[in-house]
Amino acid sequence: MQRIVFLDRSTIAPQVRLRRPGFEHELVEHQRTAPEEVVRRLDGATIAITNKVPLTAAMLEQLPRLRLIAVAATGTDCVDKAWCADHGVAVSNIRGYAVNTVPEHTFALMLALRRNLVAYRDDVLRGRWQEAGQFCFFDHAIHDLAGARLGIIGDGVLGQRVAEIARAFRMVPLFAAHKGVSGMGSLYTPWQEMLATSDIITLHAPLTAATRGMIARPEFEAMKRRPLIVNTARGGLVDEAALVQALDAGQISGAGFDVVTSEPPEPDNVLLRAAGRHNVILTPHVAWASDEAQQALADQLMDNIEGFVAGRPRHLLQRVS
Numbered sequence: 001m002q003r004i005v006f007l008d009r010s011t012i013a014p015q016v017r018l019r020r021p022g023f024e025h026e027l028v029e030h031q032r033t034a035p036e037e038v039v040r041r042l043d044g045a046t047i048a049i050t051n052k053v054p055l056t057a058a059m060l061e062q063l064p065r066l067r068l069i070a071v072a073a074t075g076t077d078c079v080d081k082a083w084c085a086d087h088g089v090a091v092s093n094i095r096g097y098a099v100n101t102v103p104e105h106t107f108a109l110m111l112a113l114r115r116n117l118v119a120y121r122d123d124v125l126r127g128r129w130q131e132a133g134q135f136c137f138f139d140h141a142i143h144d145l146a147g148a149r150l151g152i153i154g155d156g157v158l159g160q161r162v163a164e165i166a167r168a169f170r171m172v173p174l175f176a177a178h179k180g181v182s183g184m185g186s187l188y189t190p191w192q193e194m195l196a197t198s199d200i201i202t203l204h205a206p207l208t209a210a211t212r213g214m215i216a217r218p219e220f221e222a223m224k225r226r227p228l229i230v231n232t233a234r235g236g237l238v239d240e241a242a243l244v245q246a247l248d249a250g251q252i253s254g255a256g257f258d259v260v261t262s263e264p265p266e267p268d269n270v271l272l273r274a275a276g277r278h279n280v281i282l283t284p285h286v287a288w289a290s291d292e293a294q295q296a297l298a299d300q301l302m303d304n305i306e307g308f309v310a311g312r313p314r315h316l317l318q319r320v321s
């Protein structure tokens, strides 16, 4: 019998229906799991479900019965996948469920920042409209999306959909070649050129050893058009201290972030401390979380588990022996 343990059920909203798998099983759901509780809770489990609880090599070594880690998200940076590949533990993830919700959130951030909505809202609330004495006032710059060059880092499900929406806004989307990689072909804009010529840069790449810290001080210094930086992918992709320095130095015109390096952020996180500025919007990792997307995620999670148990695995990240 399969023993399935969900380590962080509370990362999916309570109204989302998580159907029971159609095979004989025991399912244990924990709302949250601290790192020191992982091994005890997964003892005897054949299938672990995690959304964001880290599963390290040191933990996995103590779990000989584990066969599948079903990640309840697209990003799998919480799992030591190299260890899993070496030790025959399969890892699956959820694909495509966020194809509407994340791009819509990305454009919500872009539109709000390009049009200075936060600043104008604050002005209205503090009486500036009355002070202005006419039907409008122009305290903050407003820029259209139309005509803007949008540098997109990551050309998967989300990056492609963002490009599609950008075209509808009459923007100029360009996919960045991977940092440090040349010869990716004419569909990609060289990394340095993307940095130098974009009006907005949006991140849609996974967090890996190659992408961690990919936007740091040298990248901000290479940005010539004071772009907005929008990150709905993973916090570790951008050096947060360098981001705030770039805001202070005027190298970028604003930041719309849904993710930070450590979540929830510590009270002294530099980006959290900058979040009250008019040109910064920080949302609490909710780009994925429309009701529709959460239900699609929950359904696909069970499809992945059932497929694996039936010998028809789907959405595996790597082959296992």
Ligand SMILES: NC(=O)C1=CN([C@@H]2O[C@H](COP(=O)(O)OP(=O)(O)OC[C@H]3O[C@@H](n4cnc5c(N)ncnc54)[C@H](O)[C@@H]3O)[C@@H](O)[C@H]2O)C=CC1
Binding pocket: 074, 075, 076, 095, 096, 098, 102, 153, 154, 155, 156, 157, 158, 159, 177, 178, 179, 204, 205, 206, 207, 210, 211, 232, 233, 234, 258, 259, 285, 286, 287, 288, 289
């Ligand atoms: N904030 C949120 O709520 C959510 C965040 N995400 C994040 O968004 C990421 C992307 O999601 P999808 O597009 O669905 O994944 P995907 O797997 O379809 O696409 C990822 C793309 O990144 C590219 N990539 C890999 N290494 C790269 C590098 N060094 N430089 C540039 N691109 C690179 C891949 O070639 C691939 O095209 C996920 O890995 C996840 O971390 C995903 C869903 C929700």
Ligand SMILES: O=C(O)C(=O)CO
Binding pocket: 051, 072, 073, 074, 075, 076, 098, 288
């Ligand atoms: O799907 C993802 O990768 C997310 O970050 C949402 O949990």
